[in-house]
Amino acid sequence: MNFDLPFVTLQQLALRNGQDKPEVWIAYKGLVYNVTHSRLWKTGTHYEHWAGQDLTDELVDAPHTDGVFSKFEPIANLVKK
Numbered sequence: 001m002n003f004d005l006p007f008v009t010l011q012q013l014a015l016r017n018g019q020d021k022p023e024v025w026i027a028y029k030g031l032v033y034n035v036t037h038s039r040l041w042k043t044g045t046h047y048e049h050w051a052g053q054d055l056t057d058e059l060v061d062a063p064h065t066d067g068v069f070s071k072f073e074p075i076a077n078l079v080k081k
């Protein structure tokens with residue numbers, strides 16, 4: 001939780017899936033990241049993983065650690081309900 005950041009709901013996150021709105025967002029461990037400018041998340045897909053969701057539990061499938069998030073600043077807290 002970062003109280004300096006706004007809060008985003010799962011519904012708001014879901015619209016940033018690379019299909020419905022121009023921005024592409026993903027959530028990881030309670031924080032929301034804007035990956036719109038990553039060529040690896042273009043159109044909202046990343047090796048069969050979809051943006052617009054909380055991907056915390058899917059990181060185990062990745063060949064990389066969560067160090068990949070270090071170059072992104074979180075834009076919001078995810079409200080889980």
Ligand code: HEM
Binds near residue numbers: 026040055059061062
């Ligand atoms: C089959 C599953 C996955 C594969 C094969 C995969 C592959 C990759 C590769 C090759 C990169 C390039 C950089 C690197 O290797 O360090 C990358 C970056 C990244 N991945 Fe994954 N990934 C997978 C799943 C995930 C999941 C589930 C998440 C989110 C929890 C994720 C988040 C990211 C992020 C944020 C980046 C950085 C993008 C950038 O720097 O532009 N990946 N991934």
